[in-house]
Each structure stands twice: as C-alpha cells, then as structure tokens.
Amino acid sequence: MMTSEKKDLITIKEASLFATKYIGKNVTTANILYLVQYGKVKKYGENGSTLICKSDLVTYYESANGKREIEWKEKLGSDLNWTLSFDNLKEADTTKHVHRLHPYKGKYIPQLVEYFLDNHIDNFKKDVYFQKGDIVLDPFSGSGTTMVQACEMGMHAIGIDVSAFNALIGNCKVMKYDITNIIIETNRITKKLKQFVYNSHIREFDEELTQKLYEFNNLYFPVPEYKYRLHHKEINEKEYSAKYEKEFLPIYQELVSKYGIKLKQDNYKTFLDKWYLPNVRSEINCVYDEIQKIQNSDTKKIISVILSRTIRSCRATTHADLATLVEPVTTTYYCHKHGKMCKPLFSILKWWETYTKDTIKRLKNFRQPLIFTNFSFHCSF
Numbered sequence: 001m002m003t004s005e006k007k008d009l010i011t012i013k014e015a016s017l018f019a020t021k022y023i024g025k026n027v028t029t030a031n032i033l034y035l036v037q038y039g040k041v042k043k044y045g046e047n048g049s050t051l052i053c054k055s056d057l058v059t060y061y062e063s064a065n066g067k068r069e070i071e072w073k074e075k076l077g078s079d080l081n082w083t084l085s086f087d088n089l090k091e092a093d094t095t096k097h098v099h100r101l102h103p104y105k106g107k108y109i110p111q112l113v114e115y116f117l118d119n120h121i122d123n124f125k126k127d128v129y130f131q132k133g134d135i136v137l138d139p140f141s142g143s144g145t146t147m148v149q150a151c152e153m154g155m156h157a158i159g160i161d162v163s164a165f166n167a168l169i170g171n172c173k174v175m176k177y178d179i180t181n182i183i184i185e186t187n188r189i190t191k192k193l194k195q196f197v198y199n200s201h202i203r204e205f206d207e208e209l210t211q212k213l214y215e216f217n218n219l220y221f222p223v224p225e226y227k228y229r230l231h232h233k234e235i236n237e238k239e240y241s242a243k244y245e246k247e248f249l250p251i252y253q254e255l256v257s258k259y260g261i262k263l264k265q266d267n268y269k270t271f272l273d274k275w276y277l278p279n280v281r282s283e284i285n286c287v288y289d290e291i292q293k294i295q296n297s298d299t300k301k302i303i304s305v306i307l308s309r310t311i312r313s314c315r316a317t318t319h320a321d322l323a324t325l326v327e328p329v330t331t332t333y334y335c336h337k338h339g340k341m342c343k344p345l346f347s348i349l350k351w352w353e354t355y356t357k358d359t360i361k362r363l364k365n366f367r368q369p370l371i372f373t374n375f376s377f378h379c380s381f
C-alpha cells in the first residue's frame with residue numbers, strides 16, 4: 001500500500017459522514033458497506049476494523065453509478081436506501097443458476113430477497129429475520145425466488161401461488177433431481193426431434209433461405225458500413241428497408257413454393273394455432289408426445305419447463321416485437337434491432353438444444369453449493 005493511500009484511510013462510519021457531506025445527500029453506513037461488498041471501493045483491515053480509502057469514495061461518486069445515486073436521491077429524497085437499488089449487479093448476478101430456468105415478468109431479483117432474509121450486507125442492521133434451519137413461507141411465490149434463496153441460505157421454504165404454472169416453475173427450481181435421468185431423457189427427445197426435422201423439408205429450406213439472406217444482407221445491409229451510414233443519417237432507414245424488404249419477398253416466396261412450406265395453421269382458435277408456423281407446431285407436438293413417455297415425474301416436470309421456454313422463444317414474431325406480440329409474422333422482414341433482413345423461426349431444434357444444455361448447467365450450479373437439506377413445497381389451488 002502506498003503511504004499516500006494510507007493517509008486517507010477512514011472507518012465505515014467516517015466514510016458515511018464524509019460521503020454525506022461530499023454529495024450533499026444522506027449516505028448510510030449500509031450504503032458504504034454495499035460499495036465495499038461489490039468491489040466499488042477497496043477494503044483495508046479485517047474483522048470489524050474495516051477501513052476504506054477516501055479517494056476511492058470520491059472516484060465512485062464521480063462515476064456513472066455514483067452519479068445515478070445522487071440523481072435518484074435528488075428525485076426521491078436523501079433518505080432513499082440506495083443499497084436496495086442493487087445498481088452494481090450484473091444481469092448474470094440477478095439471473096444466477098435456477099433463477100433463469102424460465103422467463104417470468106414479475107420476478108424479484110434474488111439479492112433483494114437475500115437482503116430481507118438475512119441481511120449480511122448491512123452489518124449494522126438489527127433485524128435479521130431468519131436463521132439457518134428456519135421455515136420461510138411465501139404466500140405469493142410466483143416463480144419461486146424466495147424459495148430458491150431460502151434454500152441457498154440453508155433455510156426451509158414453503159411457497160404458495162394461485163397459478164398452477166407458476167407453481168410448476170417454482171417447484172422445478174427447488175426440486176432435487178436425478179440429473180443423469182434428465183440427460184438420458186433429453187438426449188432421447190433430441191434424437192427424436194432431429195429425426196423429425198431431417199425427415200421434413202424444413203432443414204433444406206431453412207439452409208437455402210439462410211444462405212440467400214446472407215448474400216442479400218451482405219449486398220444491401222453490409223456490416224458495419226450500413227449501420228455507420230444509418231448512424232450518420234446518410235440513409236433513410238424506413239424507405240431503404242421497405243424497398244429491400246419488398247425486393248427479397250419474391251426470393252422467399254419462390255423458396256416457400258419450391259419446398260412446399262405451409263406458413264399458417266388451419267385454424268386460429270388457440271394461442272398455439274395463431275403464433276406458431278405449422279412446422280414449429282408439429283415439432284412442439286413431437287417433443288410433447290415424447291415428454292408424455294417419461295416415467296420419472298420430476299424429470300417430466302423439468303423437461304416440460306424446457307419445452308415451455310423453447311415454445312416462448314419460437315413465436316412467429318419479429319425480433320423487435322418479442323415482448324409485445326402484434327401480428328404473426330410469416331415472411332422475411334427488415335429487423336430494426338439487427339439492421340438487416342431476418343426470417344421467422346421454422347424449427348424449434350436450436351432453442352430446444354440451447355435450453356436443454358442451459359437448464360442442466362443451471363441445475364448443477366444450484367445443487368453444488370447446498371449444504372443443508374431443504375424441504376420446499378409449492379402448491380396451487
């Protein structure tokens with residue numbers, strides 16, 4: 001440590017007073033400990049004698065994160081508990097292990113639940129509600145974040161939710177699995193799905209379409225020149241993209257008729273009828289039928305969740321409209337997100353394989369750190 005650094009070492013309490021004065025807003029000792037925990041300021045000293053560098057604090061409050069804290073305190077008041085913003089977390093932290101087994105819009109970030117279960121961030125907090133071995137009840141458990149965090153922290157957990165699907169996701173996150181059985185069953189289903197894909201014309205159609213799109217995009221939407229020209233307003237995106245979207249359409253239609261590809265299902269009664277191209281729907285049915293053959297009920301549940309996640313990613317919509325479904329898209333289209341021509345999905349195989357691998361990895365990651373035996377129960381009514 002440099003001598004000059006040593007000079008500006010201060011305690012957590014002193015740091016909170018200094019920071020409060022420096023930014024003109026209330027900064028608690030908990031806020032300072034949060035910065036230490038997430039590596040925003042360096043920690044010196046051990047066991048209750050934590051010291052930090054004053055200059056590190058200044059650097060932090062001059063950074064983008066620090067400025068955000070000041071701005072929000074200006075808007076909402078200086079008693080805002082910035083620790084609970086979890087501003088320093090990366091997406092990988094908030095979606096760690098089983099928290100990303102399936103999308104769920106109203107999901108809490110796990111660190112928030114952790115904070116309220118056992119606040120180890122804030123050494124000064126008096127109210128630590130739960131200890132290892134306690135039972136946590138979440139009566140509105142949604143996708144099961146509280147149950148997962150309780151399990152991870154050596155507590156038992158009970159979750160209740162009115163939605164049977166949420167109950168399924170929550171249960172799947174905390175269940176104990178025979179991973180080998182999941183691998184055997186997913187391999188079996190993937191093999192069947194591949195056979196299904198190879199027996200249809202879809203693979204050849206998709207390959208030829210991908211090649212044609214690649215050539216077309218290289219010509220009219222070259223990377224990075226096209227985006228550079230867009231950025232510098234040398235191209236009117238709306239007019240330019242409409243022109244080339246129209247120009248590609250006959251190429252697409254010719255391939256559709258060459259391979260005899262059906263673009264719509266016969267009826268539009270259900271969500272699955274409307275939002276999936278016929279081939280995608282057939283592949284979904286193929287996987288669904290194979291799932292029905294699984295004997296182990298836990299394996300069956302988690303593989304159903306993999307299928308559900310896959311189905312969600314394969315809707316006939318544009319990349320820009322994934323969250324807000326407008327109308328099914330059954331042709332190639334100019335994609336504003338990617339700045340080139342894109343195509344709808346004709347097969348679930350890629351996503352099925354991706355999510356299968358990802359799920360197994362996440363289940364393994366979650367199992368390993370567990371020390372205590374947890375009993376988690378989730379019911380729907």
Ligand SMILES: C[S@@+](CC[C@H](N)C(=O)[O-])C[C@H]1O[C@@H](n2cnc3c(N)ncnc32)[C@H](O)[C@@H]1O
Pocket residue numbers: 104106107108109139140141142143144145146160161162163166
């Ligand atoms: C905001 S979500 C909870 C999210 C959860 N904390 C998570 O991280 O996934 C609220 C949940 O309460 C459930 N819910 C609403 N009313 C309920 C009721 N009367 N009984 C049980 N669950 C209910 C909803 O189905 C929803 O899943």
